[in-house]
Amino acid sequence: MSAETEQKLSTLVSSAAQDVSALVRGEIALAKAEVRQDVKEAATGGGLFGAAAVLGVFALIMLCFAAAYGLHATGLxxxxxxxxxxxxxxxxxxxxxxxxxxxxxxxxxxxxxxxxxxxxxxxxxxxxx
Structure with a gap:
C-alpha cells in the first residue's frame, strides 16, 4: 500500500470516528433533553395527583358531615x-x-x-x- 493511500485511509477512518463521536454526543444530548421533559411532566402530574388527594380528603370529610346530618334529618x-x-x-x-x-x-x-x-x-x- 502506498503512503498516499495509507494517509487517505487514515484521514477517512479519523473522519468516520469523529462523525460517530458527534453522533453519539448528539444522541446523548437528545436523551438528556427527553428525560428532562419526562421528569418535568412526572413532577407536574405528581403535584396534581397530590392536590387531588388533598381535595378528595376534604370532600370525604364534607360527605361525612352531610351523611350524618342527612341521617339526622330522618329523626335519628x-x-x-x-x-x-x-x-x-x-x-x-x-x-x-x-x-x-x-x-x-x-x-x-x-x-x-x-x-x-x-x-x-x-x-x-x-x-x-
Missing part, C-alpha cells in the same frame, strides 16, 4: 347518626384490608427468577465438570 339522634357513618367507614376499611391481605398473600416473590437462575447454575456446573 345526632350521636347515632355519627356512629352509623363511622361504622360504615369501618366496614369499608375492613373490606379494603381483607382485599389487600388477599393480594399480599398472592405475592410469590421472584420464583421464576429463582428457577431460571437455578437451571442456569446447574447447566454451568455441567459444562465445568
Amino acid at each position: 339522634g345526632l350521636a347515632w347518626c355519627w356512629l352509623i357513618v363511622a361504622g360504615a367507614f369501618l366496614l369499608v376499611a375492613g373490606v379494603c384490608a381483607l382485599i389487600g391481605l388477599a393480594r399480599f398473600k398472592r405475592i410469590k416473590g421472584v420464583a421464576a427468577t429463582k428457577r431460571s437462575t437455578s437451571r442456569t447454575l446447574t447447566m454451568l456446573r455441567r459444562v465445568d465438570g
